[in-house]
Amino acid sequence: MAGRPRKAEPQVALAAAMNAFWEKGFEATSMSDLTEATGLHKASLYKTFGDKHQLFVSALKLYFDKTAEAQKTSRTGEVSPINAIRKSVSSTIDQCAEGKGCLAVNSLIEVAPFDSEIDRILKQFRQRLENQLVRLVEDAKLQDQIPEDINTKEAVRLISVFLHGLSANMAAGMKVKKARALLHDQLDLVLLPRKKFKSSKLQ
Secondary structure (H helix, E strand, O other): OOOOOOOOOOHHHHHHHHHHHHHOOOOOHHHHHHHHHHOOOHHHHHHHHHHHHHHHHHHHHHHHHHHHHHHHHOOOOOOHHHHHHHHHHHHHHHOOOOOEHHHHHHHHHOOOOOOOHHHHHHHHHHHHHHHHHHHHHHHHHHHOOOOOOOOOHHHHHHHHHHHHHHHHHHHHOOOOOHHHHHHOOOOOHHHHHHHHHHHHHOO
């Protein structure tokens, strides 16, 4: 029967809704856009996900789960903490899209200042990712891969801010390859000993 959701549809529909919000943003995405993207009638969307705001919250959480899983997969089996850091942040860039950027960062700019629930969810997500980087930076210190006197929390915060900036630039059209190159240059500046960094650049 047309418009009747099948048992397998909710996650597929949610992924489609996530992409619709990612493409246009929360405010510009209409219920018509969502029904067209998901293939579900408005009544089915409301019944399955609630209103537009509830659907957006679910879509954000799906995006977070995909980003976290991509980071985890990227560093699986990597025994070098510094390489795990590089792979982890690279996977974050790879989750962004040219012309669209990152759904989390886009939402931080567009929705979070006016929506306390979205602001709280975004902060929790950012904290979870930063906590993982903190552990990797501390492991890198223990293995003498980066200087012991580096302020771990400050370094992670700088990396996080730079990732946000790159995402905004990717939304404006920056290519993934360029963003990844800039990101790794920033990691060198933040984490590597200054003398080692300078000498490596001269070789």
